[in-house]
Amino acid sequence: MKKIAIIGAGISGLFIANLFKGNKDYQVTIYEKKTSLEIGEGYGIQLSVNSVKLLNKLGFSSLSDKEKFNPKKIDFYQIKNSKKICDLNISEFNSDDCKYTTLKRSKLLQFLINRLDKNTIQFNCSLDNIEYSNDLINLTFDKEKITCDHLVISDGVFSKGKSLISNNNSEPIYNNTIAVRASVSKESLDNINEENVSLFLGSDFHYVLYPLNNDKNFNFIGILKNKLNSDQQKNHNLCNESTFIEIIKQKLSEKISSKVFQSLEDIKLFPVFVSKNPFIPPKNIYLVGDAFFAFSPSFAQGASQSIEGANQLHEVIINQKNDFYNSRLERVKMINRRSDFNQFAFHLSNPIMIFFRNIFLKLLTKNKKFLQSYLGKIYKD
Numbered sequence: 001m002k003k004i005a006i007i008g009a010g011i012s013g014l015f016i017a018n019l020f021k022g023n024k025d026y027q028v029t030i031y032e033k034k035t036s037l038e039i040g041e042g043y044g045i046q047l048s049v050n051s052v053k054l055l056n057k058l059g060f061s062s063l064s065d066k067e068k069f070n071p072k073k074i075d076f077y078q079i080k081n082s083k084k085i086c087d088l089n090i091s092e093f094n095s096d097d098c099k100y101t102t103l104k105r106s107k108l109l110q111f112l113i114n115r116l117d118k119n120t121i122q123f124n125c126s127l128d129n130i131e132y133s134n135d136l137i138n139l140t141f142d143k144e145k146i147t148c149d150h151l152v153i154s155d156g157v158f159s160k161g162k163s164l165i166s167n168n169n170s171e172p173i174y175n176n177t178i179a180v181r182a183s184v185s186k187e188s189l190d191n192i193n194e195e196n197v198s199l200f201l202g203s204d205f206h207y208v209l210y211p212l213n214n215d216k217n218f219n220f221i222g223i224l225k226n227k228l229n230s231d232q233q234k235n236h237n238l239c240n241e242s243t244f245i246e247i248i249k250q251k252l253s254e255k256i257s258s259k260v261f262q263s264l265e266d267i268k269l270f271p272v273f274v275s276k277n278p279f280i281p282p283k284n285i286y287l288v289g290d291a292f293f294a295f296s297p298s299f300a301q302g303a304s305q306s307i308e309g310a311n312q313l314h315e316v317i318i319n320q321k322n323d324f325y326n327s328r329l330e331r332v333k334m335i336n337r338r339s340d341f342n343q344f345a346f347h348l349s350n351p352i353m354i355f356f357r358n359i360f361l362k363l364l365t366k367n368k369k370f371l372q373s374y375l376g377k378i379y380k381d
Ligand SMILES: Cc1cc2nc3c(=O)[nH]c(=O)nc-3n(C[C@H](O)[C@H](O)[C@H](O)COP(=O)(O)OP(=O)(O)OC[C@H]3O[C@@H](n4cnc5c(N)ncnc54)[C@H](O)[C@@H]3O)c2cc1C
Pocket: 007, 008, 009, 010, 011, 012, 013, 031, 032, 033, 034, 044, 045, 046, 047, 125, 126, 127, 128, 154, 155, 156, 157, 159, 160, 161, 179, 180, 181, 221, 270, 288, 289, 290, 291, 297, 300, 301, 302, 303, 304, 305, 306
């Protein structure tokens, strides 16, 4: 029996552990640095059909409508005048049992955890060191040492596992944006279609509102351009500091209507760090999810790609193949280009450029050929 060690119980680590469940040829353990999983929080996540299809293999379609939502369209608005620009029918990519889905991140984590045996996840295990020879990998967590045949590193964007094997040569870079997450009750929202994802475009800022379940609790996620100096970038506690929170809240209040601003509850800030260069690890060590490549959140593909990557890695390990990175890299680069382009187009400030962007948006969101190539390649392939 081969031993697989997974570092980090995020979406990618939990998903791949689920795929190995019941396979008698492998013994899988997830090592998670936290003392428990924070599944109480109510923030949302969007899953496109490419990842919903893979989650359905684990029974995701049986989650009730109370726990998830299937938006039909993305409505584009301009923040300045609250006018709708156009809409995009994302349900065109749906099939009967596989639909674009929004839900609380905690529901997704809970779903993935519930299917695992209790002792699959070892908490309080922060990875300290990795040593590897031809066939065996030795890991150190505090004072405990373990050995495994395959190591899956899925410890997120600031991956310690990746730093250890790359000698700190593949660190993420700050994307000059802060992500602002909050909850909003539907009573505080006017003039949006509650069945859809609403995407508001502004100068150096955009925000997205979407329902999390049929009770129509909404998730707010805003992406705000904001430079940080190098000390601030290194400070992992920055977004918990009250002075910094107040500065960002002030900036945010200047970008959105006072009604929307006042309706935001449980605001949380995340500086957005993205990958620059992918790193290819040595034999039998694999990177998945944000540890492999972190995108800017403007295409909402991070979690979906974490699931896709984990699925592909599972196939590679059980079929003893060697071709994980070539196809993964191609896909990741394509999505990264689109995420960056989205952010650029969503944040335009120049009125002439905005005028032309809106014309293109109106045309392209109704152009089937374009949609098949821009979204279909990601959602369906
Ligand atoms: C604001 C925001 C909004 C987003 N919205 C969406 C969305 O709508 N749709 C979408 O698809 N994606 C979205 N994403 C991206 C998505 O959340 C991530 O891509 C995804 O969660 C990555 O999963 P992961 O498993 O790779 O890493 P993570 O979820 O970060 O999990 C990593 C785990 O590893 C653990 N860990 C870290 N270090 C160690 C260590 N040294 N030892 C042991 N364990 C360790 C951590 O505690 C954590 O549990 C968003 C991201 C942000 C920032």
